[in-house]
Amino acid sequence: MTGMIDMLVRLYDLPDCGGLAREVADAGVTVRRARAFEKHTVAGFARGRFSEKWASEVEVALARQPVACFIATREQRVIGFACYDTTMRGFFGPTGVCEEARGLGIGRLLLMRSLEALRDEGYAYGIIGGVGPRDFYEKACGAIEIPGSDPGVYGDLLP
Numbered sequence: 093m094t095g096m097i098d099m100l101v102r103l104y105d106l107p108d109c110g111g112l113a114r115e116v117a118d119a120g121v122t123v124r125r126a127r128a129f130e131k132h133t134v135a136g137f138a139r140g141r142f143s144e145k146w147a148s149e150v151e152v153a154l155a156r157q158p159v160a161c162f163i164a165t166r167e168q169r170v171i172g173f174a175c176y177d178t179t180m181r182g183f184f185g186p187t188g189v190c191e192e193a194r195g196l197g198i199g200r201l202l203l204m205r206s207l208e209a210l211r212d213e214g215y216a217y218g219i220i221g222g223v224g225p226r227d228f229y230e231k232a233c234g235a236i237e238i239p240g241s242d243p244g245v246y247g248d249l250l251p
Contacts, residue, residue: 096222098241103211200206
């Protein structure tokens, strides 16, 4: 995962996302915490749309109490997910939204719900690990780059 830095987020200073939540709901999308009995469905979505590694992280997130995975659904189908506290404690990710549902604010709302959950569980700061879209995270939640964080915890990756 070389070339992908980690970013730091001040969880005590998160922007309000009430308006975004209403926009996403108005588009017919529900964003909620996944349920343990949905593990196979959410992991299957991550595996089919993204990667086997992400499916493994979804399975870890759904084994936690409270469940550390939020999902976006439309018409009883998963269209996005976001995990936290999986690879490392206090970390956000992985997250993904299917291509046909992008641009509706779903990814940002999944991010915010996950960061709020980290805050509510007692963290002052959260880490977004192995960031791809740096600009997105800077704008969405004020994340800043952690110097020297590449490859961070992602060294010596198994295939």
